[in-house]
Amino acid sequence: MPKITVIGYRTFEVEKGRKLVLALEDNGVNILHQCGGKAKCTTCRVEIMSGEVCAETTIEKNAFSKKGIFEDNLRLSCQVRVDGDVEIIPIMTVENSGLEPGPRPEE
Known part of the structure; x- marks a missing residue:
């Protein structure tokens, strides 16, 4: 099983293919997901320091573009397997935001 190391939190194992946003939430990382995992708000973004994740989707690229975010190592955890x-x-x-997380994204 893959291991996710969340800098400043801890390391935990998850099933291969699991959505990153759900893996984080289920393991005590209170990641935001204001739009419920629809790739519209970009609040679930994470910085990938190292490791293996799926390729960036067109939906993800469009969401970042609309928000003016163009950093190569940022990803939307709701779109990452x-x-x-x-x-x-x-x-x-x-x-760190003082906001509520938002509706839980679908599997």
Whole structure:
């Protein structure tokens, strides 16, 4: 099973192919997902420090473009499927934003 290391939190294992946003939430990382995992708000973005995740989707590219975000190592955790071990930094959490997480994304 792939291991996710969340810098500043901890490391945990998840099923291969699991949505990153759900893996984070289920393991105590209060990642935001204001739009419920629809790739519209970009609040679930994470910085990929190293590791294996699926390729960036067109939906994801469009969401970042609309928000003026053009950093190569940022991804939307609602669009990422974990393929192997990965090390990330969550950008927006309940704790650092003061916002509610939003509706739980679908599997």
